[in-house]
Amino acid sequence: EVHLLESGGGLVQPGGSLRLSCAASGFTFSSYAMSWVRQAPGKGLEWVSAISGTGDSTYYADSVKGRFTISRDNSKNTMYLQMKSLRAEDTAVYYCAKVSDGSNNASPDYWGQGTLVTVSS
């Protein structure tokens, strides 16, 4: 059974940093691309970033480009999102999602439960 578990969320001041993790199990992690999606309070889903199965290719939404870095450690079955220069508008629940192929150019098929990031002074 596929399982995705996010962690690392919390309260951070504007301008601060935070690293999120997504621990995966139940599938061959290195064979699949992964993505981060966020949801601000009361709002819809917003794609944030994606990474190929090998980790060689990474992609970002314009809203986070230059501030967020996605990575993965296939030996630990874990994906990360390093977030810097955080702003109030980054406040959201952050979800990780599995893609059904090694590249980003494929359907998603599983979601994690999410971790809340609050950016506030």
Place this chain on the structure above:
Amino acid sequence: QPVLTQSSSASASLGSSVKFTCTLSSGHSSYIIAWHQQQPGKAPRYLMNLQHSGSYNKGSGVPDRFSGSSSGADRYLTISNLQSEDEADYYCETWDSKSRVFGGGTKLTVL
């Protein structure tokens, strides 16, 4: 980059059917999309992916009451025999080699 357009809300009675529309922007009518369900206070759940041809593949455990269809740039999600637990937000998503995008979501109220 494609844009996905969804109606903001829909309502239907218990036991009836409802059909959601997700419209792809001009030049992107051949794109595959995915449908997701998000019940109140819960994480999203993947329902299915849906091709331009109307062919769809459902996720694990998705009931037979959920089906998909397509017409041109429109992608549809139909729920038959509505249950109270179907009251949720429904999002469509599409992607290309370098990005992913979501529609604004449709909130379903089951009367």
